Amino acid sequence: MTQPQSISHQTLLSWQKLEQLAKKDWSLVDLFAEGVDQTVANKQIQSRAERFCVQSQGIYFDYAKQCIDDEVHQVLLNLAEECNLKDRIEALLQGHKVNISEDRSALHTALRLPKSASLSVDGQDVVQAVHNSLDRAEQIVNRIREKLWRGYSGKAITDVINIGVGGSDLGPLMATTALDSWADTDIQVHFVSNMDGKQLGSLLDKLNPETSLFIISSKSFGTVDTLSNAQTALTWLLKTGASRQSILRRHFIGISANLPKMSEWGIYPDNQLALWQWVGGRFSMWSAISLAVAIRIGMAGFRQMLAGANAMDEHFATANFAQNLPVMLGLIGVWNSTFLNIHAHTVLPYDGRLRYFPSYLTQLEMESNGKSVTLHGEQVTYSTSPVLWGEIGSNAQHAFYQLLHQGTQRVSCDFIACVEDDKLMELAKGDELQYQHNLSLANCLAQSRVLAFGNQAVAKKPTSKSEDQAVSDLDKFKRYRGNQPSTTILLDSLSPRSLGTLIALYEHKVYVMASIWNINPFDQWGVEMGKKMADSVYSELVNNKISINQSCQLFDVSTDALLAHIKQITAIRK
Structure with missing residues (x-):
């Protein structure tokens, strides 16, 4: 495959359509209410949960609580086609030089x-x-x-x-x-x-x-x-x-x-x-x-992890886009960040064993897709990677969920949980731990519901906004606005194999988003300048001068002043 052709996103019909659709007053309450009405009127119509769900590779991937409808879903798939995503996937897996700026393949799948x-x-x-x-x-x-x-x-x-x-x-x-x-x-x-x-x-x-x-x-x-x-x-x-x-x-x-x-x-x-x-x-x-x-x-366990990742690679290469886990996860990310202008994303695993997974993803996603130049050196005119952070869900509930529920900015969320824990029953207190496991699952599902529907989450099913009379009587400090989009990813269980599958899912999500944005997710020139500057600052920091002559600026007035202060304190303590 040769270097991908330059894409003028604004000329793509699907891109233009998504820009129009993004202007709609998206309401998760209304989307779910419409889904209920359709199901009642016609039993043959799939429920929203069935339409916006993918099950594969031991993963149940629910994105019904995203701000999408059938039209957005189809136009996102059209966008993938217009951006030649199929060819991009093949190029990655076949070892073509997809790392354009460094003239290299990106062969982690190998x-x-x-x-x-x-x-x-x-x-x-x-x-x-x-x-x-x-x-x-x-x-x-x-x-x-x-x-x-x-x-x-x-x-x-x-x-x-x-x-x-x-x-x-x-x-x-x-x-x-x-x-x-x-x-x-x-x-x-x-x-x-x-x-x-x-x-x-x-x-x-x-x-x-x-x-x-x-x-x-x-x-x-x-x-x-x-x-x-x-x-x-x-x-x-x-x-x-x-x-x-x-x-x-x-x-x-x-x-x-x-x-x-x-x-x-x-x-x-x-x-x-x-x-x-x-x-x-x-x-x-x-x-x-x-x-x-x-x-x-053990090496056998590690090879199982590799096998799980390889299974996701095969799924990524062969599944049709509508049932392709990484493709749909990536397209949703593009919809949120680029079109809905949701510039913050949090990953919330409800399993303590995955406590470092959000930190891992911060590097994977932001170092990969934190780019403002296309593959052809042109300045992008749209938002790319959102700011990403996360924490174990139960800890986050007592930390930053306040911002998610009642803050002033929109945040998209990934909830991750394991349906079963194969190791619990091997432990002496398996019954007690099973209770805690179920409690964690309940919190995971409950939080995504409240984020989506706000105060209406207390109802058995959401109604339209026009029917939201009870909320107006609530104390204004207790109002939950809802409408925070989220995806829920349920693993059948956590094992070396399923962990490998989960990690590869997010690796490919990053590549899907980069392919749509036409950026290179495999270089990281942005980290190099800071390293070079650190060498210069270090040389000055360890020299024998106690003060810095302001008439001869070394870096900038702020950095020079900080260096002088450090040297002064160090000299006094010596």
């Missing part, structure tokens, strides 16, 4: 292809390279889990510390936490990402250097956050008196696309695991980057 598959890119079968890396990772995982990997004193490893940032931290941290019930080893896994050293420092106080193993995860092996923590860990281990050679060989594993830099730092060749330039950091958790996950749940 990381979960089965061993029997084949995908040739630039004359190389990438599937073979991927499985060679996975097999090497499995050897390391088994050595650690079987207590064959020993520290400098001969003791078996008890703690594994993953040092990384961004995609080298958020994905593995999220997955390890979500799948902790599947952990079948007493080896503990820890994650360190903060560059200020406090996170690592407090952890080192609790660890035994004889039995600690550090995984240094960095695609470039040049990220200052990661390497500063790695150097601190090395210094800590060298204080034991063991030789540098022994420390590096027995206590450090490196994962990177830059093998020479790993070797230069001191990672032994046998302890190196490879990445590839065609894998973006935030899409890399399907690779050796998730070594910590595999150590905790």
Whole structure:
């Protein structure tokens, strides 16, 4: 496939139609009332819940509480066709260079292809390279889990510390936490990402250097956050008196696309695991980057996660758009952000095991689609990625739900829950935990209802706005305006496989939205300038001058003043 053609969105008939439809006074109360009337009049008409629902891959995806009707639904599907989404999906999965600005493929889907598959890119079968890396990772995982990997004193490893940032931290941290019930080893896994050293420092106080193993995860092996923590860990281990050679060989594993830099730092060749330039950091958790996950749940469990993601890839490639989970999730996101001008989105998992999933998605979505230039270098004239955040639903109810229910801005929401918990009945207090599980599910469904219908949620079924007489008598401080659109995603249960499916669903959602917006979701030039400026500021911060001569501006008056204040306080304390 060649580079996608430039799209003038305003000339697309579907785009123009959606702009017109967005001007409508959308009311979820009215939409549901209309659905009730239609069902009564004609029993053959599907209910709103049936029309705006997709069931596949162990997921029940309900978007009936979005501000859409049958017309919007069809025009969104037309938009996907006009934007050549089918070709874009094929280009992604076939390894074409969809990362235009860096002239690369984006082959995270190749990381979960089965061993029997084949995908040739630039004359190389990438599937073979991927499985060679996975097999090497499995050897390391088994050595650690079987207590064959020993520290400098001969003791078996008890703690594994993953040092990384961004995609080298958020994905593995999220997955390890979500799948902790599947952990079948007493080896503990820890994650360190903060560059200020406090996170690592407090952890080192609790660890035994004889039995600690550090995984240094960095695609470039040049990220200052990661390497500063790695150097601190090395210094800590060298204080034991063991030789540098022994420390590096027995206590450090490196994962990177830059093998020479790993070797230069001191990672032994046998302890190196490879990445590839065609894998973006935030899409890399399907690779050796998730070594910590595999150590905790076993390589068989990790391969189940890969299989779940691959199943979603197949669904994405083959399902018709109206029944395609990522396509519909992405189209709804475009409708909300670009046409309804809803510029905030929150993800609300009602399952404590998914507590890091919203943080993972903040990077996945905002770093991918936080773009204002098209694939062809033209300035976009429409809204792209919304601001995304989230929290466990039960915690969020006592934190920011106030804004969702009675604030001044509209926010779209994703509710995520698990219908069953296969692990509950294995526990001694399974009955009590089942009660809490059901309570969480009830809150999930109740909150989405109140967000949609406001004060009318207390009724058995919503009526039209004109019938909303009771609300006018309520105390004005207790009025819930409703009309906050939401999607509810129910997993049959949480497992390594279903987690892989869920993550891949959101990866492809991001790609669908980027394809409609005609932007590149696989580069992240926006993070580079800050890194370069930090080097300049750091150089000035550590020089010996106590004050900054205002007649010679270094950066800007604000930054210069802040630097001078820091140096002054530091000098006094010395």
